[in-house]
Amino acid sequence: MSSDLQQLYQQIILDHAKARHGAGLAEAPAGDLVGEAHMLNPTCGDELTLRASVHASGEALTVSGISWEGQGCSISMASASVLHDLAVGRDRQALLGLMEDFRTVMRSRGSIEADEEILGDAAAFSGVSRYPARVKCAMLAWVALEEALPGAE
Amino acid sequence: MVPVVSTPATLKHAPAAMDNAEVLRIRNDFPILGREVNGRQLVYLDSGATSQNPVSVLEAEQEFYEQRNAAVHRGAHYLAVEATEVFEASREVLAGFIGARANEIVWTSNATEAINLVAYAFSNAAAGRGGAAAGQFRLGPGDEIVATEMEHHANLIPWQELASRTGATFRYIPVDDDGALRMEEAAKVIGPRTRILAFTHASNVLGTINPVQALVRMAREHGAFVVLDACQSVPHLPVDVKALDVDFAAFSGHKMLGPTGIGALYGKAELLNAMPAFLTGGSMITTVTMDRAEYLPAPQRFEAGTQKISQAVALAAAVNYLRETGMDRIHAWEARLGQRLVSGLEAIEGIRVVGPAAGTERIGLAAFDVDGVHSHDVGQFLDDQGIAVRVGHHCAQPLHRRLGLVSTTRASTYLYNTTDDVDAFLAAVAGVRKFFGVAR
Numbered sequence: 001m002s003s004d005l006q007q008l009y010q011q012i013i014l015d016h017a018k019a020r021h022g023a024g025l026a027e028a029p030a031g032d033l034v035g036e037a038h039m040l041n042p043t044c045g046d047e048l049t050l051r052a053s054v055h056a057s058g059e060a061l062t063v064s065g066i067s068w069e070g071q072g073c074s075i076s077m078a079s080a081s082v083l084h085d086l087a088v089g090r091d092r093q094a095l096l097g098l099m100e101d102f103r104t105v106m107r108s109r110g111s112i113e114a115d116e117e118i119l120g121d122a123a124a125f126s127g128v129s130r131y132p133a134r135v136k137c138a139m140l141a142w143v144a145l146e147e148a149l150p151g152a153e
Numbered sequence: 154m155v156p157v158v159s160t161p162a163t164l165k166h167a168p169a170a171m172d173n174a175e176v177l178r179i180r181n182d183f184p185i186l187g188r189e190v191n192g193r194q195l196v197y198l199d200s201g202a203t204s205q206n207p208v209s210v211l212e213a214e215q216e217f218y219e220q221r222n223a224a225v226h227r228g229a230h231y232l233a234v235e236a237t238e239v240f241e242a243s244r245e246v247l248a249g250f251i252g253a254r255a256n257e258i259v260w261t262s263n264a265t266e267a268i269n270l271v272a273y274a275f276s277n278a279a280a281g282r283g284g285a286a287a288g289q290f291r292l293g294p295g296d297e298i299v300a301t302e303m304e305h306h307a308n309l310i311p312w313q314e315l316a317s318r319t320g321a322t323f324r325y326i327p328v329d330d331d332g333a334l335r336m337e338e339a340a341k342v343i344g345p346r347t348r349i350l351a352f353t354h355a356s357n358v359l360g361t362i363n364p365v366q367a368l369v370r371m372a373r374e375h376g377a378f379v380v381l382d383a384c385q386s387v388p389h390l391p392v393d394v395k396a397l398d399v400d401f402a403a404f405s406g407h408k409m410l411g412p413t414g415i416g417a418l419y420g421k422a423e424l425l426n427a428m429p430a431f432l433t434g435g436s437m438i439t440t441v442t443m444d445r446a447e448y449l450p451a452p453q454r455f456e457a458g459t460q461k462i463s464q465a466v467a468l469a470a471a472v473n474y475l476r477e478t479g480m481d482r483i484h485a486w487e488a489r490l491g492q493r494l495v496s497g498l499e500a501i502e503g504i505r506v507v508g509p510a511a512g513t514e515r516i517g518l519a520a521f522d523v524d525g526v527h528s529h530d531v532g533q534f535l536d537d538q539g540i541a542v543r544v545g546h547h548c549a550q551p552l553h554r555r556l557g558l559v560s561t562t563r564a565s566t567y568l569y570n571t572t573d574d575v576d577a578f579l580a581a582v583a584g585v586r587k588f589f590g591v592a593r
Contacts, residue, residue, distance in 0.1 A: 002191060005537040009530075014590050044529055044545045045559045071559055073527035074589065137529065 007127035008134070009074065016121065017074035022084030026067035028053035033150035039070075039140050046072030046137065048080060050144035054092055054151040061092035061151045068144070073137050075128060080141035082121045092151050098122075099142055106135050171478075171486035173571045179478070180569050182207040193539030196574045201357055201385060201518050201565030202543050203407045206471070210410055213470035217463045224459050226436050240462050243469035244452070247417060250472045251383075251402070252393035257425065259418040259452040260461055264384045265307040267403035267418035268351075270455060271380055272311040274428040275349070279319045283429030290428060294320040297346040299377070301326040301334055301363075302555055303356050306548040308382040308403075312351055321348065328555060332359040332508050339371060347377040354386035354402075358549045358563065359508030360491060360515035362386070365397050373398075378424075384408055388475075389516050389567070390484040394419050406464060410471035410567075415464035418455070425451030432457040475568075483568045487517030490566040490575055494519040497579035503586050507556055518565035520547065523582075525591030528560040534588055535562075538581050 028034040032053040039048045048070030055064040066084045070077070087095050102122055105114045110130035114123035128138045180186050183205050188195050197205060217239065223232035225240045241255070248255045261267040277283065278290035292298070298312045302325050316323035326339040334352075343350060350372040355362045365381065372379045381402040386392050388409035394402050401424070406415040420428070430437060430448055434457040439447040448454045475483065496511035498504050503524035509515050523531050532544035543563040546553045553559060564578055586592035 002537050004191075005534065008533070009589070018590075045550065045553070046527075046529075073529035075530070131533070134529070134533065 004127070004130060008131060010124045010127065012121055012124040013078040014074060016078035016081040019081055020077060021081040022066050022068055022088075023081070024067060025049065025051050025069050026065060029055065029064050032056075032064050035148040035150035037144040037147035039144040039147075041072070041076075041136055041140060043136075044073070046070070046076050046140060048072065048076065048140050048144055050080070050141060050148050052087070052145055052148040052150065054149065056151065063087045063090050063092060063095055063149075066145070068141060070140075072140065073134075075125075075134055075137040076140045079122075079125060079138045082125070083141045083145060086120055086122055087145065092149070095149075099146065102142060103139070105129060106138055169482075171482050171568070173573070176486070176569060176571045180571075182209070182474075183569050184208065184211075186569060190539040190541070191537055196538075196540040196577050198564040198566060198570065198574060198578055199541045199543050200388075200408070200567035200570075201547075201563060203413070204388065204410050204567050205569065206410055206412065206467075207474050209474055210412070210467045210470045214412060214463045214467040217466045222463070225462055226453065226460075236462055239466050240460065243465040246469040246472050247465075248419075250476065251387060251419060252395045253419050254422065256450075256452055257419055257422050259420065259425065259455040260465055261403075261416045261418055261455075262414055262461065263407075263416040264382065264403040264405040265311075265416075267401075267416050268308055268380065268382070269311050270418055270431045271401050271403075271420070271428075272315040273431045276315055276318045277429040277431070283427070286427035287429050292319040292321040292348055294322075295346060296321040296348045297324050297344070298322070298349045298351070299324050299326065299342055299347050300351045301353070302328045303332060303334070303359060303361075303549065303552045304351070304353055305357055305382060305384070306550070307384075308351055308353060308380070309551070312349070315349075322346075326352070328552065330556075331510075332356070332552065332556060333361060334363060336364065336367065339368065343368075343371040343375060343377065345375050347372065347375050349380060350377045351380040351382070353382040353384070354392070355389070355516050356508065356552075357385050357518070358520045358547050358552055358561065360518045360520075361508055362390075362514060362516065365399070369398050383419075385516060385518075389480075389487055391480040400424055406468040406471065409468075410474055411468035412464045415461040415468055420451070422451065425455070428454075430454050430457070434458050436460075478568055484516075486568065487566050487570075488514070490570055490572065491515045491517040491519065493572060493575045494564055494566070494579075497575065498582065501579070501583050503592060504582065507558070507561060517567070517570075518563060520561040520563035522558055522561050523585055526585055526589045528562045530589060531562040531582070531585050534585050535578070535581050538577075540578055540581055542578070 032055045034053045036051045050068040053065040055062045066087045114126045116123040221235045223236040225237040245255045248258045275290045278287040379399045381399040383402045383404040387404040402419040407413040437457045498506050506521045528544040545560045
């Protein structure tokens with residue numbers, strides 16, 4: 001077993017792949033904005049449907065719910081679970097910033113280590129960026145959220 | 154005549170049956186097999202996707218570019234003549250390899266293009282193109298095109314599309330829970346309306362060899378054309394298209410020790426010569442006016458534009474390499490590796506091999522599901538140990554869906570794999586579920 005592989009499949013990822021936080025499409029809170037997106041990775045057949053809701057209160061837009069269902073590898077499933085934890089309850093604009101940070105790390109080919117203080121459990125995916133073939137797996141839920149996230153002007 | 158091939162010296166006095174010692178000598182002819190991956194000796198078990206090239210193939214391609222590079226079938230200068238000679242000599246080599254005549258081999262980019270060529274010739278006939286003899290290819294409402302549930306997308310989608318373009322109906326022969334063709338259903342699906350029967354010779358997922366003879370007989374009873382996907386058979390077992398009595402067969406060069414970018418369509422001469430053109434343009438015509446064009450006979454009719462010349466030359470070298478080794482010997486060796494793969498996988502807890510169980514005939518490949526671990530994770534784990542396998546649906550989504558799976562991991566062998574390769578792979582697979590925390 002190489003250390004790269006252990007870096008890729010950190011325990012936190014394997015745990016999230018099993019726990020699947022946010023799995024099972026849930027009804028959005030009444031009155032909230034709702035969006036949904038379906039993503040497919042044609043190379044492996046992995047699929048993910050993600051539903052996101054945003055609560056508007058005056059000027060403030062807060063992510064009120066993330067739920068999803070899908071099937072895929074441990075990286076894609078863990079990533080959806082982590083994204084759920086990171087997004088729910090967060091300010092919409094702040095979340096978009098975090099998603100951009102995550103994308104930057106994923107595109108870095110291992111040259112940027114994610115800041116755990118900022119990205120939380122999502123920082124565990126830093127090792128994925130060394131495996132270009134797997135970046136799509138890690139990004140599946142995030143790309144779905146980008147498309148689903150309601151509340152844009 | 155100029156030489157188109159070089160012969161692997163190590164294979165001159167090969168023993169009756171292949172063994173590891175011979176395979177180790179064969180491996181010396183394949184430079185890439187000597188490289189390391191992730192700090193480990195490469196174990197290449199993805200030849201079902203693409204095979205590796207012996208030095209003789211690489212040299213044939215280089216020799217062509219260094220000595221004879223010119224466009225073929227045009228130009229009268231010295232190099233153009235030599236290039237045309239080696240190009241056509243290569244066609245003869247490939248034709249002889251599968252029991253065909255040279256004018257029955259059309260060069261294509263790959264097997265996918267070969268199958269599309271047939272499908273588009275049919276729909277061009279349906280659109281009224283071609284001479285009187287093209288009438289036999291006309292399809293329309295009421296006609297049926299039959300494939301099977303185990304097909305690679307390359308032998309499935311072109312037929313779905315052909316049906317859509319012509320108004321014909323697309324049907325398929327289902328497989329059973331083990332992935333075997335349901336022949337009793339085949340007898341019902343194939344009927345008087347069937348115009349085309351398309352099926353794979355050997356499954357790229359299941360490893361099964363389909364009963365070509367029985368299927369061809371059913372097609373003949375109803376006067377249907379037979380299109381054989383020979384991608385996993387021509388590289389791995391002796392194939393004689395005349396003995397099989399199929400009308401068309403498609404295969405790819407890169408799966409049989411040759412380069413990428415070239416494949417071939419076999420078609421019975423009388424059929425190819427009756428078929429309307431597919432791709433049109435330069436070098437496939439006799440007379441062109443501003444209104445219309447007349448076309449050459451096959452195979453040139455189907456070879457518009459500058460051809461895959463160096464690839465054809467290199468593919469002929471690959472064919473000679475396979476012939477020197479002996480297709481019956483390669484088949485026997487790979488059958489042995491295939492059995493070793495399956496019996497080894499069956500012995501590992503949590504593994505479900507798709508296709509026939511150990512002890513039943515299969516080619517040298519095995520696809521399997523690991524309970525609780527996605528195929529991409531399995532492949533990643535194996536890659537970390539230098540073991541290259543294929544993961545995903547292997548371009549056979551309907552088959553995977555039928556088997557209740559989304560994806561599988563596939564190990565596929567060739568003449569350069571030893572039993573040690575198989576054993577290294579099996580030892581690694583045995584550690585997968587523990588690593589991903591689904592087994593102790």
